[in-house]
Amino acid sequence: MKNGIIVEWKKIRHKNLLKTSLITIFLFISLIVLKDIFINIRVRELGMEHWILSIDTILIFLIIPVISGILYTFMINSEYTERTIVNYMSAMVNRNIFIVSKVIVWLFSHLLMVLIVYLVTYIGSLVIFPTTDLVMRFYDFGIHFLKSSLLSFLSLALLVPISIFQKSSYIPSIVSTLGIVAVGISATQLTGILPFILPWTASFILSQPVALPRNFMILGYIITIISSLLFYSLGLVIVNRQDI
Amino acid sequence: MENIIEVKRLQKEYNGFLALDDVSLRIKKGRIYGLLGRNGAGKTTIMKSILGLTFPSIGKIYIKGSPMNYKNKEQFSTIGSMIETPAFYSNLSARENLELFALIRGVTEKGAIEKALDLVGLESSSNKTFDSFSMGMKQRLGIANALLHEPEILILDEPTNGLDPMGIVEIRSILINLCKEFNKTILISSHILSEVEKIADDIAFIEKGKVIEESSMENIRNKCEQYTSYVVSNVYDSARLLEENYDNPNYIVISNRKIRVFGLDDKTNEINRLLTNNGIDVFQINTQNESLEDYFKKITGGDDN
Known part of the structure; x- marks a missing residue:
């Protein structure tokens, strides 16, 4: 498994796909934060929660999933179009390792994209909403973005099968x-x-820094986690029965 | 001699189409085995089935006497392969590509990549990326990848496909060397019969998913009949004269100027005189053995494509 992950990481690095994705994310978040610092002064009146919510919607649930989804599509489908999967599968005994390695590297790439958003947002928040407790805010932002990134990643599980x-x-x-x-x-x-029934809407709602009914939250988490596990498993079933 | 691969009654169906129909093969250790057939005959499907890239509907495959288990890493590590066109990561050099495959296979031996590249005559220090490789270099890299973990068996699908004549000769000598010097068992497929004829020890003719014949090259050579071909001004009159003057003559009209006569090699002068005396011009007479291509045409009853 470890070697599979190293190989996938090397491939994605060599293709410049990840580099391009990270630069695109950096440019997007930098432009949004700079706009809120210098132009959109009203953001200060609306408060930090509202600001984070808007960044979440635009970056974590719109731009990053689109880029991340395209990145994953290229990771998998280029193996089929370039026929490298033939060499790969005949060298590797376990097809599950092939898919799991790809999903792990994809998750890591997704988290890297969110990390950029996290760091730029944190720096921007210090200018827009000054605080003396830098460590506490860094921690709070960290927890929030980690949760959002994992939920947005799980919402993309359908792409695997x-x-x-x-x-x-x-x-x-x-x-x-x-x-x-x-x-x-x-x-x-x-x-x-309603938003807690579908895994895609549930993951979005659950990431918001707002108070939600406890029962609905539990239902949303269960649906998001179980559906993504089902999609990953379905992907593994398909690949194990597939003629290459 | 030990069968290193044995394929028993293999059948593969794709959406109602029977790609392999009751295929049985016996591949002996330390020999070159050629799978011959037209494009789409089922050669690649046989190879893919052995490699676990495609799953047979019915049938069994044995590697060194044990039933093939696609999850058995040890059994799998005895095989190196190149299926279809050599496919590698286009933005990586030969060395970088092999480094990835060495990692997947868990090849830890120092110098394994250099050794494999050296065997096929590729430079390990070159930074040239795969997308700028010539077809010959791509095929060599494919073979190097197959050799990386020093397998006993090599499965190579059309290894000379798309190569120029010099490239074909080079790949041929690499394969012969691997078999004779390194005692590798090689299973190759080709639709170029003359190519396989030069290197294979055993062959199987595949036609429409079936094995038409499996035999050693030596047996096939013995079966290939001697014949005399005549280039004449009128083949139809020549055929009529043969019918009139010999009992059940065995001949084939090849073209409107060429006729091939079997079993009357000792009567070449007599036939020549017969034709010229009857006003037929004889431009050329040639006595030779049937090639593998002729034999294939004869047993499949049609022209090779």
Whole structure:
């Protein structure tokens, strides 16, 4: 498994895909934070929670999932289009390792993207909402962004079976990414138990720094975690039955 | 001699299409085994089944006497392969590509990559990336990758595909060297019959997913009949004259100027005189053995593509 992960990491680094993704995220978050520091003065009146919520919506549940989904699609589907999967599978005994290694490297890349958002947001927050307790804010932001990033990552689990099933076709996986993002964001328009029923809306709602009914929260977490586990398992079942 | 790979009654169906139909093969240790057949005959599917890339619907595969278990790492490590076109990561050099595959296979031996590259005549220090490789270099890298973990068995799908004549000769000599010097068992496939004829010790003819014939090259050579071909001004009159003058003559009209006569090699002068005396011009007479290609055409009853 360890070697599989190292190989996947080397591949993603060599392809410049991750570098491009991280630079894009850095540019986006920097522009948003600079805009809120110098132009959008009203953000100070609305408060830090509202500011974090807007960054969450734009970056963690819109831009990062789209980039992350595309990154994953390329990680899987390029193996099929370039036929490198033939060499890979005939060198590797366990197909599960192939997929799990990719998902782990994908998660790591997703977390790296969120890390950039976290650090830039933290620095920006010190200018917009000054505080004397730097460590406490760093910790609070850390916990919040870690939770958001894991939830947004889990909401993308559906891509695993889709990309494997579609082999060399990139389109279904990319369209699904956009669909997941659209459904996730639509959670803002739903009320009551509704946003907690679908894993994509549940993960969005659960990441918000707002008070939620406890029962709904538990239901949302269960649905998000179980559905993503099911999607990962389905991906493994498909790859193990697939003729390469 | 020990069968290192044994394929028994293999069948593979893709959406109602029977890609392999009751395929049985016996591949002996330390020999080069050629799978021959047209494009789409099922050669690659056989190789993929042995490698666990595709799962047979029915049938069994034995490696060194034990049933193939796709989850058995030890059994799998005895095989190195190159299937379809050599596919590697385009933005990496030969060395970098092999480093990845060495990691996957758990090859820890120092110098294994250099050794594999050296065997196929590729430079390990070159920074040239895979996308700028010539077809010959790609094929060599494919073979180097197959050799990386020093397997006993090499499975190579059309290793000379897309190569220029010099490249074909080079790959051929690499394969012969691997078999003779390093005692590797090599299973190769090709639709170029003349190519396999030059290196294989044993062959199997595959046609529409079935094994038409499995035999040693020596046996096939013995079976290839001697014939005399005549290039004449009128093949139809020549055929009529043969029918009239000999009992059940065995001949094939190859083209409108060429006729091939079997079993009358000692009567070449007589036939020549017969034709010229009847006003038929004879431009050329040639006595030779049937090639593997001719034999394949004969047993499959059609033209090779």
